[in-house]
Amino acid sequence: MSKSVILTGIRSNEEPTLGNYLGAFVPMVQMQKEYAGDYQINMFVPDLHSFTTPIDHSGLYRNTLNNLKYFVAAGLDLKNPHTFIYRQSYIPAHSELTWILDCFTYVGEMSRMTQFKEKSGEHNDSVTMGLFNYPVLMAADILLYNAKHIPVGEDQFQHIEITRDIATRFNNKFGDIFTIPEATQQQTSFMKRDAGLRIRSLTDPTKKMSKSSTDEKSKILLIDDPEVARKKIMSATTDSIGVINFDWEAQPGITSLLQIKAHLSGKSQDEVNAQWVGTTKYGEFKAAVADEVATFLMDFQARLASITDDQLLYKLEASEQEMRRIAGETLLRAQIAVGLRSKEK
Numbered sequence: 001m002s003k004s005v006i007l008t009g010i011r012s013n014e015e016p017t018l019g020n021y022l023g024a025f026v027p028m029v030q031m032q033k034e035y036a037g038d039y040q041i042n043m044f045v046p047d048l049h050s051f052t053t054p055i056d057h058s059g060l061y062r063n064t065l066n067n068l069k070y071f072v073a074a075g076l077d078l079k080n081p082h083t084f085i086y087r088q089s090y091i092p093a094h095s096e097l098t099w100i101l102d103c104f105t106y107v108g109e110m111s112r113m114t115q116f117k118e119k120s121g122e123h124n125d126s127v128t129m130g131l132f133n134y135p136v137l138m139a140a141d142i143l144l145y146n147a148k149h150i151p152v153g154e155d156q157f158q159h160i161e162i163t164r165d166i167a168t169r170f171n172n173k174f175g176d177i178f179t180i181p182e183a184t185q186q187q188t189s190f191m192k193r194d195a196g197l198r199i200r201s202l203t204d205p206t207k208k209m210s211k212s213s214t215d216e217k218s219k220i221l222l223i224d225d226p227e228v229a230r231k232k233i234m235s236a237t238t239d240s241i242g243v244i245n246f247d248w249e250a251q252p253g254i255t256s257l258l259q260i261k262a263h264l265s266g267k268s269q270d271e272v273n274a275q276w277v278g279t280t281k282y283g284e285f286k287a288a289v290a291d292e293v294a295t296f297l298m299d300f301q302a303r304l305a306s307i308t309d310d311q312l313l314y315k316l317e318a319s320e321q322e323m324r325r326i327a328g329e330t331l332l333r334a335q336i337a338v339g340l341r342s343k344e345k
């Protein structure tokens with residue numbers, strides 16, 4: 001019997017950040033621990049998504065493998081037979097289904113995507129069709145594997161909703177072709193979180209931390225020298241109110257550091273707040289967060305260094321073969337639906 005699928009991925013355009021670690025790697029690893037056996041886990045690198053904005057292509061192949069290593073360093077168990085790791089471009093059905101879905105997706109709805117609006121603003125001299133089409137490729141990533149649970153950060157919620165819209169529209173027209181992924185509220189409760197997680201930029205805490213940001217001080221990279229990371233935390237933007245409060249509106253900078261402290265230490269937000277909120281110890285608190293981050297990076301990087309290409313490639317190739325089979329079955333259903341293939345066996 002086929003298992004319910006949990007799916008997540010991370011683009012290999014730039015070095016991943018602490019935001020990616022807490023928003024994507026950690027929940028996936030926790031899910032593997034908690035649900036292995038009951039669910040199938042698809043952990044992939046959307047390498048085709050990686051150059052919707054300009055990148056240095058000479059590093060793409062290597063970065064793709066490295067990103068998979070990050071998952072392993074975050075605790076993903078490669079021996080688990082219900083876990084699959086794969087590269088999007090090694091399964092051609094992703095591109096093929098995208099084209100079919102494109103023809104059932106409206107320019108109007110795509111134009112409303114926040115990520116497109118934000119990123120096309122940043123790269124306004126080179127807004128590509130790839131950037132515009134990003135959510136449709138993401139819909140194909142999800143629908144090909146009949147995935148219901150997509151543990152992602154809050155920034156991707158709109159793309160999950162559009163996936164549901166496209167799939168529902170297609171099913172209404174052609175019958176029961178796609179599994180509809182769960183709505184974002186259910187995704188959040190599946191991850192056992194009250195709300196989507198959004199780690200903020202260290203220099204502008206009203207924005208999220210993003211790996212493609214050109215402001216190096218805004219982000220902690222997982223490969224940052226721990227001492228460099230420590231300095232980034234010490235110089236993170238806070239406020240001049242003088243008292244530490246957990247308040248996203250009035251004090252987003254210090255609130256963001258409280259959030260990072262809780263997530264990295266494994267303590268609850270309430271526990272961390274109980275120690276620092278109401279005090280005036282900005283410097284002492286920042287130093288405690290900086291220590292937490294530096295220690296985390298040292299441990300993480302030691303784990304990363306111990307993972308070999310061979311370990312990874314063995315699992316990758318086996319997974320990709322199985323994924324081509326599953327994705328091919330879904331693609332064929334869609335091809336039959338739109339009349340590209342015969343209904344008769």
Ligand code: ATP
Pocket residue numbers: 009010011013014017019020022023024151152153154155156197198199200208209210211212213
């Ligand atoms: P980019 O700037 O290239 O878009 P990104 O940092 O936003 O990079 P993505 O590859 O778009 O990373 O997203 C990978 C995963 O990391 C997704 O699940 C996304 O929700 C999650 N994620 C990204 N940024 C954050 C953040 N600041 N806080 C929590 N989760 C995040």
Ligand code: MG
Pocket residue numbers: 155210
């Ligand atoms: Mg992003």
